[in-house]
Amino acid sequence: ILGTAGLGLAQMYAPWPVECDAISVNARRFKVDVSDFWAPRLQSTVQFVLELRNRNPLRAMVLESCKLEVFEAATGLRLGSVQQGPALVSPFNSRPVTLALKDFGSSLPPPEQRRISELFLRHKALLLTIVATSLSKIPSSSSSSS
Numbered sequence: 001i002l003g004t005a006g007l008g009l010a011q012m013y014a015p016w017p018v019e020c021d022a023i024s025v026n027a028r029r030f031k032v033d034v035s036d037f038w039a040p041r042l043q044s045t046v047q048f049v050l051e052l053r054n055r056n057p058l059r060a061m062v063l064e065s066c067k068l069e070v071f072e073a074a075t076g077l078r079l080g081s082v083q084q085g086p087a088l089v090s091p092f093n094s095r096p097v098t099l100a101l102k103d104f105g106s107s108l109p110p111p112e113q114r115r116i117s118e119l120f121l122r123h124k125a126l127l128l129t130i131v132a133t134s135l136s137k138i139p140s141s142s143s144s145s146s
Contacts, residue, residue, distance in 0.1 A: 018063045018089055018136035019053040023096065025130070032117040040117040042105040046070070048082070050097045050132075054089040059138060063087045066097070066134040070104055072116065073127040079116075080104030088139065 028045040048068055054061045066084040071077060082101040089095060105116055120126045 023049040053094040
């Protein structure tokens with residue numbers, strides 16, 4: 001009984017952060033526009049479905065931000081990023097969040113877009129590295145209404 005009370009007391013002073021797990025990653029659109037044969041352009045959308053989980057049994061937590069960055073796995077070239085804003089997660093609960101990264105790779109210089117387009121057309125796949133960074137906090141108990 002004392003061990004359980006100690007764990008509950010530790011949770012009051014040192015809560016666990018909100019966990020952010022990937023449920024699925026779906027390519028909604030990946031198109032190589034070859035209207036200009038010598039300068040193909042990428043048109044792409046990737047949808048990420050994340051699960052925000054609060055393992056704290058006694059307190060709600062706020063996910064301040066969750067940023068996903070997408071890199072090409074072979075070269076480490078940054079293709080784009082998307083960010084989720086604040087979200088409240090109830091105690092000992094989880095909720096899904098959907099993020100869409102639109103037009104990743106379209107801001108790259110034409111030679112890089114051509115290289116990535118050729119790679120995708122040759123292999124019918126593109127290997128990506130996805131890095132997620134999140135920040136959570138305990139919600140403030142005092143709030144002013146305006």
